[in-house]
């Protein structure tokens with residue numbers, strides 16, 4: 117199973133990643149984030165990216181559709197309005213994925 121986590125480098129995102137890693141240890145976890153807070157660590161443990169199989173940097177508004185190849189589910193933690201997110205993913209053809217919006 118391949119899961120994309122958008123906004124994985126914020127406050128909530130790393131917790132979502134840790135949960136997914138423990139719940140689905142064999143899943144391929146892919147992070148996508150602007151890296152806005154990449155220099156702001158709130159702990160002295162390992163960097164949050166270590167729980168991922170791959171980390172990509174960019175803006176969701178310019179999301180490369182190729183990253184959706186083989187993705188079974190998308191978890192969102194970037195703090196944008198739900199309707200706007202749904203519209204963004206719909207434009208990319210993400211009809212098959214579960215979009216989880218942290219509110």
Ligand SMILES: NC(=O)c1ccc[n+]([C@@H]2O[C@H](COP(=O)([O-])OP(=O)(O)OC[C@H]3O[C@@H](n4cnc5c(N)ncnc54)[C@H](O)[C@@H]3O)[C@@H](O)[C@H]2O)c1
Nearest residue numbers: 123125126127128149150151152175176193194195218219
């Ligand atoms: N922090 C909390 O205690 C808390 C509690 C409950 C719910 N929430 C919700 O969880 C969600 C995330 O909150 P947070 O505190 O982790 O926010 P945050 O600002 O700490 O993290 C958001 C992450 O999304 C990334 N991001 C923002 N815009 C982006 C874009 N256009 N493209 C790609 N990446 C982008 C940022 O770089 C950042 O890493 C929000 O919807 C918030 O309302 C937060």
